[in-house]
Amino acid sequence: MMNLFSFGAKPKRNRYDIALPPEPAPGVNNAAYGGPYTPTEFSDWMRGINAAAGVSVNDTSAMSISAVYACVALIGGTVASIPLQIYERQNGARVPVDHDYWWLFNEQPNPDYSASVLWESAVANLLLNGDGIMAIRRPKYGMAINGIEWFNRRGVTPYKSTKGLGLQYRCTHLDGAIEDFGYEDILHMAGPGFNGLHGMSQIRHVLRHSAGIALAADTFSAKYFENGARPDYALVHPGSVTPEQKNQILDYWEERHKGVNNAHRPAFLSGGADVKELSMNAEDAQLIATRQFQIEDIARGFGVPPHMIGHTQAATSWGTGIEQLSLGFLKFTMLRHLKKIEREINRKIWPNRVKYFAEFNTAALERGDYKTRMEGYRVALGRAGEPAFMRVSEIRKFENLPPDAELDHLAMTITQGASNASVTDQTASA
Structure with a gap:
């Protein structure tokens, strides 16, 4: 296996020798604020975006809302928990392969943090600020990959090359160092409203008023109890x-x-x-109803069923209804994020090859309960004389069990016997 983290000489700040835009104003490099920021961005961060509720909303204040935090943690944690499998196309079939890049995407993208931190951080930026940005690290010579690094969206400035080299990215490190990347070295997962440079910030648009109202309600509730939970x-x-x-x-x-x-x-x-x-008491002022509605409104903005962030008042919290809602979350919310990541990886990692491709394995999330799985396996093995399309060892792999050749042979014998008996019965009745 190649040495994944031997980055070699430090990359040049402008490895593509292109005409760069004017230098941005010096950034405010304070990691505690999620920087680095330019002065304008830092001012926006400090003041936030004023919502109709009269409070300022930014990515940090929005994450102080339990519903926002729960949605971001749920989606980011789900992406981080799904293995990214690498496949090889062989004669029209897809075969999982043991590839060097698997370790980067599933275990350790660089020496500083794990793959789970990488995915959760990038997805949080995608959900809150409209873009998830990750840099592909390559050795000084060659196109192989030996690391992946996440950048805070606030420290990345996309711009168009003046020499026809496509989209370029100026990335600012926490220490203030500036590094430029070409489009082929950046994994850019843009959110809805992509304008050719970046996606639409949910803080400025989708969450501006709903999060603002939630923050105002939280502040009002805190003041209400601070003052002894009494009316004015x-x-x-x-x-x-x-x-x-x-x-x-x-x-x-x-x-x-x-x-x-x-x-x-x-x-x-x-x-x-x-x-x-x-004044009226809190219940008459519908404070409780307002806070409950904001949970649903925020969940709607992220595409998360409310029950998955602990809000079960409007839906049953057990049975097939919840199971179907959870499957809907996987199909209509998670898949749009997963496919966006997969396609960005495949077009940047293997731009000129169709031999390899990466795909998230969502089988674990789609698994039904034990009884449902066993019924499905019976059909796969050839129930009641029907033709089988799976072996026992393949099913055992789904259940994290080792293969067993004897069981494969036994199941095949039973299936063939049942099939022969069925043919004999049909011939006799004819």
């Missing part, structure tokens, strides 16, 4: 009080009744003071 009210005193007396009364009231631990403590009012309610 006013302390009314029949006489006039000085500003100092007013502040003393308010400080005393907050000290005695602010916070969850002080909830429901009895209040003592003297001198004719009274408490007047100024």
